[in-house]
Structure formats: structure tokens, C-alpha cells
Amino acid sequence: MPVPRQVFIAVIGAGGVGKCFLSQLSQLTSNLARSPSAPTTLSLVWLSTSKKAVYHADYKPLGNWESDLEASTSPTLPLPDLASYLEKAPGKAVLIDNTSNQDVADSYPLFLRKGISIVTPNKKAFSSTSQLWRDIFSAASNGTGAGGYIFHESSVGAGLPVLSALKELVETGDQVRKIEGVFSGTMSFLFNSFQPVAGGGGKFSAEVKTAKDKGFTEPDPRDDLNGLDVARKLTILARLAGLEVESPTSFPVQSLIPKELEAVASGDEFMARLPEFDDQMDELKTAAEKEGKVVRFVGSVDVPKGEVKVGLEKFDTSHPIAALKGSDNIIAFYTERYGDNPLIIQGAGAGGEVTAMGVTGDLIKVLRLLQ
Numbered sequence: 001m002p003v004p005r006q007v008f009i010a011v012i013g014a015g016g017v018g019k020c021f022l023s024q025l026s027q028l029t030s031n032l033a034r035s036p037s038a039p040t041t042l043s044l045v046w047l048s049t050s051k052k053a054v055y056h057a058d059y060k061p062l063g064n065w066e067s068d069l070e071a072s073t074s075p076t077l078p079l080p081d082l083a084s085y086l087e088k089a090p091g092k093a094v095l096i097d098n099t100s101n102q103d104v105a106d107s108y109p110l111f112l113r114k115g116i117s118i119v120t121p122n123k124k125a126f127s128s129t130s131q132l133w134r135d136i137f138s139a140a141s142n143g144t145g146a147g148g149y150i151f152h153e154s155s156v157g158a159g160l161p162v163l164s165a166l167k168e169l170v171e172t173g174d175q176v177r178k179i180e181g182v183f184s185g186t187m188s189f190l191f192n193s194f195q196p197v198a199g200g201g202g203k204f205s206a207e208v209k210t211a212k213d214k215g216f217t218e219p220d221p222r223d224d225l226n227g228l229d230v231a232r233k234l235t236i237l238a239r240l241a242g243l244e245v246e247s248p249t250s251f252p253v254q255s256l257i258p259k260e261l262e263a264v265a266s267g268d269e270f271m272a273r274l275p276e277f278d279d280q281m282d283e284l285k286t287a288a289e290k291e292g293k294v295v296r297f298v299g300s301v302d303v304p305k306g307e308v309k310v311g312l313e314k315f316d317t318s319h320p321i322a323a324l325k326g327s328d329n330i331i332a333f334y335t336e337r338y339g340d341n342p343l344i345i346q347g348a349g350a351g352g353e354v355t356a357m358g359v360t361g362d363l364i365k366v367l368r369l370l371q
């Protein structure tokens with residue numbers, strides 16, 4: 001793979017996805033350095049969490065990032081200062097945003113205009129206002145601008161090649177009619193475990209705790225249960241399919257947050273009180289069972305009608321959506337070329353390693369473009 005000789009990498013976020021990414025980055029760095037045709041140095045020069053940062057003013061690569069971060073007492077810099085630091089690096093720079101932070105997402109146009117490329121699984125930038133979407137893609141070189149490149153494959157379906165498939169359908173002139181399926185690893189896991197097709201299943205609140213422990217949920221699981229995580233993904237898909245969607249709250253989204261818990265102050269308090277509402281979820285399950293069906297949390301984009309929706313639906317136990325396992329997503333693209341047999345992408349839709357794979361894959365795309 002022909003790539004530039006030295007690229008400076010800055011990583012924000014070292015949680016479930018961030019840690020897996022850093023380990024994949026170390027593998028990629030070794031592979032590229034050994035490449036006989038074009039040895040390349042990837043220099044990790046910045047790593048930060050919300051509380052602290054590790055970096056050197058002279059761009060010396062970080063040694064052992066885990067112990068460096070542990071030992072650091074330096075607070076992180078404001079985002080414009082990080083952008084200036086990377087702009088002055090003695091080579092091309094790539095920012096990897098492994099947070100779910102809105103302020104970091106809002107700063108992408110600034111980084112891109114300075115020639116810094118961005119790779120991220122963070123949905124916020126691409127699913128907030130359509131103005132932010134326009135600002136990003138009018139700055140990026142893989143949009144209409146002349147700045148850095150930006151890729152965000154893991155923002156939908158984690159590492160599954162969902163965005164690259166959709167872009168290719170659109171760019172090759174196919175007409176996308178409908179996109180539908182299960183878009184949340186958390187929701188998939190919850191309903192597959194709470195109401196498996198074979199019967200039985202655990203308490204809903206206990207499954208939410210397991211999904212959080214497995215690293216499937218957003219940092220605050222309420223962002224999954226309120227349907228907004230799926231709404232964000234559908235906003236991204238709808239925009240890539242050519243629809244104008246103002247925001248993820250501009251279409252119907254069903255929330256699974258009980259009314260009584262809507263105002264609780266913290267995610268921890270929410271998790272502690274969720275078992276009080278297990279009976280309500282059991283009622284939903286029993287009602288579906290009486291019809292010989294199971295409940296699943298799904299979404300769809302109807303392109304010609306300009307309709308996007310997110311919520312619970314009942315499925316026959318023989319339906320492919322009912323038969324999903326673990327945190328699997330299933331995404332069906334109905335298009336002019338594919339006719340009534342949609343192009344289907346299925347597999348793990350959450351988890352640190354698979355999400356980081358999408359991020360690392362995007363970094364490789366950027367490196368190829370920067371050559």
C-alpha cells in the first residue's frame with residue numbers, strides 16, 4: 001500500500017473503543033514500518049481523555065501510551081489549541097475521535113480546514129444539524145473542500161461496511177428506495193436476550209446491565225434506550241441516500257425510557273431504578289407471544305416518501321430480524337438494481353474490537369489518500 005513516510009496521529013478518547021483502536025494502531029504501525037516498498041512511520045503524538053492529555057511539544061512519539069496516560073497530570077488543551085498543535089506538525093496529521101462528545105464533533109470543520117484529517121466512530125457530527133454536516137463536507141477534501149479527509153464508517157453498524165456500501169450504491173447510480181433493519185447492537189442484544197425465539201429470556205433491566213458491561217451501550221445507556229442512537233444512525237444513512245434530514249429528532253422515534261425515569265439525574269440512578277419497570281416490558285413480551293411473535297427495535301428510511309422512523313415492531317419468529325443473535329445488526333438496502341431481494345449486511349453491530357476495526361480501516365483509507 002503506497003502511503004506517506006510519516007504521519008502524526010492524535011487520539012481523543014481511550015474507553016472501550018479507544019483502547020482497542022490503540023492496540024490495532026500499534027499493530028498497523030509495526031506492519032507499515034516493515035513494508036519493504038514504502039516503510040512508513042505512524043507517530044502517536046497525542047492522547048487525551050476528558051481529564052488529561054499526553055503529548056510532547058516537539059512531536060516526540062508517545063512511548064507506552066497506557067502508562068504515559070496513567071502517569072499524566074496534564075489537563076487536556078482546548079480544541080483550537082490541539083488543532084494548532086497538529087497543524088504545525090512536521091508532516092500530515094490525522095485526528096482520531098473515539099469519544100461521543102458533541103464539542104469535539106462541532107470542531108471538525110476547524111480541524112479539516114487546517115488540513116488535518118479525521119477518522120471517528122462518533123455519530124454526533126454527522127447526525128446533528130444539517131448545517132454542521134454541510135460545514136464538514138464543504139471543508140473536507142472528500143467533500144467539496146480542500147482540507148483534510150474525513151471517514152466515519154463505524155458511526156453506523158460499527159465495523160460493518162455499511163456506509164461504504166451505501167456510498168458505492170449511490171455513486172454508481174443505483175436508486176436507493178428503502179433502508180431497513182436493526183441498527184443498534186444494544187437493542188439487538190437486549191431483545192434477542194429478553195425475548196429469544198426459542199422462548200424464555202431474562203429480565204429487561206438485567207439485560208441492559210449486561211449490554212453495558214459488554215461495552216455495547218453508549219457511555220450513558222439512556223442514549224440507546226431513548227431511541228436516539230438509532231435515530232442518529234438513520235439520519236446519517238438518510239443523508240447519504242440524498243434526503244434532507246434536519247436532525248435526529250425531526251422524525252418519529254420511540255423511546256423505551258419509562259416516563260417516571262425521564263428526569264432522573266444520572267445514568268447510575270437510571271440503572272438502579274430500571275428494575276422497577278421490568279413488569280411493563282414483560283407485558284409487551286406477553287402480548288407479542290400471544291400472536292406467536294417477538295418484539296424487536298427497528299428503523300427504516302423510505303427514500304421516495306422522505307420518511308424515517310424508529311421504534312418497536314412485532315415479527316414472526318421465522319423472520320430474519322427475529323433470528324438475530326448477540327449484538328448483531330442487520331441492514332437491508334432495497335434499490336433499483338437489487339429489486340425485491342435486498343442487499344443485506346449482517347454481523348456484530350457493537351463492541352470495542354469490531355468498532356475499532358472500522359476506525360483502523362478508515363485510517364488506512366486516509367493514509368492511501370495522503371500518499
Ligand SMILES: NC(=O)C1=CN([C@@H]2O[C@H](COP(=O)(O)OP(=O)(O)OC[C@H]3O[C@@H](n4cnc5c(N)ncnc54)[C@H](OP(=O)(O)O)[C@@H]3O)[C@@H](O)[C@H]2O)C=CC1
Nearest residue numbers: 013014015016017049050098099100121122219350351355
Ligand atoms: N461501543 C461500541 O460498541 C460502539 C461505539 N461507537 C462510538 O464510539 C465512541 C466511543 O465509544 P466507547 O469507547 O464505547 O465509549 P467510552 O465511554 O468507553 O469511552 C469514551 C472515551 O472518550 C473520552 N472522552 C469523553 N469526552 C471527552 C472529551 N470531551 N475530551 C476528551 N476525551 C473525552 C472518555 O474519557 P473519560 O473516561 O475521561 O470520560 C473515554 O476515554 C462513541 O462515539 C460511540 O458512539 C460506535 C459504534 C459501536
Ligand SMILES: N[C@@H](CC=O)C(=O)O
Nearest residue numbers: 184185186216217218
Ligand atoms: N450503542 C451503540 C454502539 C454502536 O453504535 C449500539 O448499541 O449500537
Ligand code: NA
Nearest residue numbers: 153156158160
Ligand atoms: Na459501519
